Amino acid sequence: MATVPFPTDGGAKVIPRRLFMREILEDTPGGDPRLEMCIQCGTCSGSCPSGADMDYSPRRIFAMIEAGMREEVLRANTFWYCVSCYYCFVRCPQEVKITDIMYTLKRKAIREGYYKESSASEAPDFSETFVEAVFKYGRSFELGLATRYHLRHHPIDAVKMAAGMGLTMLRKGRMDLTPRRIRDLDQLQAILARAKEIAREERVEIGGVA
Amino acid sequence: MKYNYYPGCSLEKNASAYHDSTMAIAGPLDMQFSEVDDWNCCGAIELIAIDKMQAYALVTRNLAQAQKQTHNGETLVAPCSACFLNLSKCDAYLVKDEPLAAKVNDALSAGGLHYTPGTVKTRHLLEVTVNDVGYEQIAAQVKKPLHNLRVAAYYGCLIVRPGFLDKFDDPEYPTSLDKLMQTLGATVVDFPMKAHCCGGHMTQISEKVALDLIHRLLKNAADYQADVIVTICPMCQLNLDAYQENVNKAYGTKYNIPILYFTQLMGLAFGTPPEQLGFGKEFINAAPALAKIGVEPPKPAPKAKAAKGALPLPIMPEED
Numbered sequence: 001m002a003t004v005p006f007p008t009d010g011g012a013k014v015i016p017r018r019l020f021m022r023e024i025l026e027d028t029p030g031g032d033p034r035l036e037m038c039i040q041c042g043t044c045s046g047s048c049p050s051g052a053d054m055d056y057s058p059r060r061i062f063a064m065i066e067a068g069m070r071e072e073v074l075r076a077n078t079f080w081y082c083v084s085c086y087y088c089f090v091r092c093p094q095e096v097k098i099t100d101i102m103y104t105l106k107r108k109a110i111r112e113g114y115y116k117e118s119s120a121s122e123a124p125d126f127s128e129t130f131v132e133a134v135f136k137y138g139r140s141f142e143l144g145l146a147t148r149y150h151l152r153h154h155p156i157d158a159v160k161m162a163a164g165m166g167l168t169m170l171r172k173g174r175m176d177l178t179p180r181r182i183r184d185l186d187q188l189q190a191i192l193a194r195a196k197e198i199a200r201e202e203r204v205e206i207g208g209v210a
Numbered sequence: 211m212k213y214n215y216y217p218g219c220s221l222e223k224n225a226s227a228y229h230d231s232t233m234a235i236a237g238p239l240d241m242q243f244s245e246v247d248d249w250n251c252c253g254a255i256e257l258i259a260i261d262k263m264q265a266y267a268l269v270t271r272n273l274a275q276a277q278k279q280t281h282n283g284e285t286l287v288a289p290c291s292a293c294f295l296n297l298s299k300c301d302a303y304l305v306k307d308e309p310l311a312a313k314v315n316d317a318l319s320a321g322g323l324h325y326t327p328g329t330v331k332t333r334h335l336l337e338v339t340v341n342d343v344g345y346e347q348i349a350a351q352v353k354k355p356l357h358n359l360r361v362a363a364y365y366g367c368l369i370v371r372p373g374f375l376d377k378f379d380d381p382e383y384p385t386s387l388d389k390l391m392q393t394l395g396a397t398v399v400d401f402p403m404k405a406h407c408c409g410g411h412m413t414q415i416s417e418k419v420a421l422d423l424i425h426r427l428l429k430n431a432a433d434y435q436a437d438v439i440v441t442i443c444p445m446c447q448l449n450l451d452a453y454q455e456n457v458n459k460a461y462g463t464k465y466n467i468p469i470l471y472f473t474q475l476m477g478l479a480f481g482t483p484p485e486q487l488g489f490g491k492e493f494i495n496a497a498p499a500l501a502k503i504g505v506e507p508p509k510p511a512p513k514a515k516a517a518k519g520a521l522p523l524p525i526m527p528e529e530d
Contacts, residue, residue, distance in 0.1 A: 027262070029262055029266065029303055029307055029310050030299075030302070030303035030306055030307050030310070031303075031306045031307050049406065049407045049423055050412070050419050050423070053416070053418075053419050080415065081412075081416070081419060083407050083409060083410045083411075083412055083419075083423070084255050084367070084368075084410060085367040085371070085406070085407035085410075086367055086368065086371035086372045086381075087367075087371065087407075089371065089372045090371050090372045090381045090382075103255075103258045103259055103262075104262075106259040106260075107259060107260065107261070107262060110259070110260060120415065120416065122415065123415045124259070124260070126256070126411065126414050126415055127256035127257070127259045127260055128256075128260060130254065130256040130257075131253070131256050131257050131260060134250070134251045134253065134257065134268070138250040138251065139219050139222070139250065139251050140219040140251045140254070141524070142223075142224060143523075143524040144524040146414075147523055147524055148524075149414065150414075162523075165452055168452075168493060169224070169452070172490070172491045172492075172493075173223070173226070173491060174223060174224045174225075174226070174491055175223060175224065176222075176223050177524065178524070179524075180219075180222060182248050182249070182250050183248045184248055184321075187271075187321035187322065187323070188250055188268075188271060188321065190320040190321045191267050191268075191271055191317050191318055191320050191321040191323070192264050192267060192268065192317075193320065194267075194316065194317040194319075194320035195261070195263040195264040195266075195267035195268075195313075195314075195317035196261060196263065196264055198263050198313050198316055198317055199261055199262060199263035199264070202263070202313070
């Protein structure tokens with residue numbers, strides 16, 4: 001019978017089912033997000049305005065992370081339905097930075113492609129289309145975002161929306177037809193390119209997926 | 211009082227009523243705003259979902275730009291709750307997480323910039339209005355009190371939660387905007403949902419989820435017979451205003467509640483001509499509610515004639 005070697009460097013960090021937890025802790029900015037302190041009280045799930053539509057409530061997702069259920073977690077729609085309202089964040093008796101954990105899960109699910117299997121598979125494309133304009137112009141561009149994203153995913157609704165809400169927005173002077181640009185776009189793009197490189201180096205350093 | 215000002219993308223166009231009314235009340239309140247030079251988008255909640263380092267670099271470029279024009283510890287004022295959250299959170303996390311700050315500054319150096327964590331303090335426009343100017347000063351400016359106008363004071367999420375730099379009001383049951391509206395002479399109704407979520411970007415990802423959240427807010431304001439909902443965030447304004455019709459369709463309701471910025475109501479109470487306050491841009495016509503306080507907003511622009519079958523499509527210069 002094969003035996004699992006007992007951890008010799010003295011810590012829980014080498015027990016395999018803790019690895020997913022560690023990945024999340026290391027990828028969450030702003031100091032320790034305290035996810036390991038979760039006591040499964042369910043205050044987060046009870047506070048969540050979109051909890052009813054999630055595959056697994058926040059509390060359950062944290063239990064699954066603790067259990068090392070990596071793929072099941074990353075395939076879930078839970079974090080895509082997080083509206084960033086920070087109710088759970090301020091109510092958590094253990095001060096787990098729940099909203100930040102949700103962003104970390106989003107990044108992982110995108111990087112590793114698991115989002116395609118989630119019921120919210122269009123959500124990353126919304127973020128990416130939004131960000132595309134920011135990289136290109138330095139400012140967001142609502143009309144470009146709405147048309148590109150909706151034409152790709154809901155073409156019929158897009159036409160209806162353009163004819164209704166879109167026209168009203170234009171008529172009322174609430175939407176630009178052309179994007180606005182910042183002056184020093186080259187500087188911004190150089191900064192973002194370097195940031196991307198640093199993030200890649202960091203992931204290699206901690207042994208994740210580059 | 212002098213402030214640096216970060217308008218954010220929404221205030222350039224979609225929420226220009228918020229920007230215009232803010233500038234209109236700045237004079238009477240003795241606030242001077244100087245816009246952050248060549249500011250960029252804060253990334254909303256989108257870039258942080260894709261790339262952490264880029265998200266922090268994007269926000270920090272704004273802080274670095276603001277730092278360059280901070281000479282006497284000026285506050286950076288953000289009228290948009292999402293921009294306010296991103297700017298204040300980024301600074302708080304850079305202070306707490308030194309390795310992150312070092313990496314972000316490494317990225318900034320590619321553009322010849324540097325930011326010293328903790329040097330630019332971002333605060334929300336509502337907070338500086340009630341705390342720096344103060345209710346007394348505001349009351350002294352009121353020339354046309356908003357008597358008989360029933361106002362639901364809506365805070366949404368990010369101005370009160372979680373408060374990365376300072377907590378200025380209760381995260382669950384804030385009252386600063388209520389007090390401000392009372393100072394203007396309005397009748398402030400109970401609004402238990404005042405700090406609940408407007409749905410944020412869910413209108414684009416799952417409209418069903420978003421409409422449910424918007425419906426809860428409209429129902430609550432209607433239950434307490436509010437004439438208007440007053441807001442402090444362009445995203446909240448857009449969701450409650452532009453999607454009200456969709457809520458009515460989905461829930462068989464007939465809500466018709468105008469969603470106005472707090473700065474627009476301040477302007478009216480100060481006697482600023484409504485033309486300077488951006489009225490007429492709202493989807494839900496504010497005229498009937500404003501008639502209650504004897505204000506006649508400018509007539510909306512005549513309906514633009516769209517060419518047959520023409521749909522609003524973006525013009526992308528480089529793709530022509």
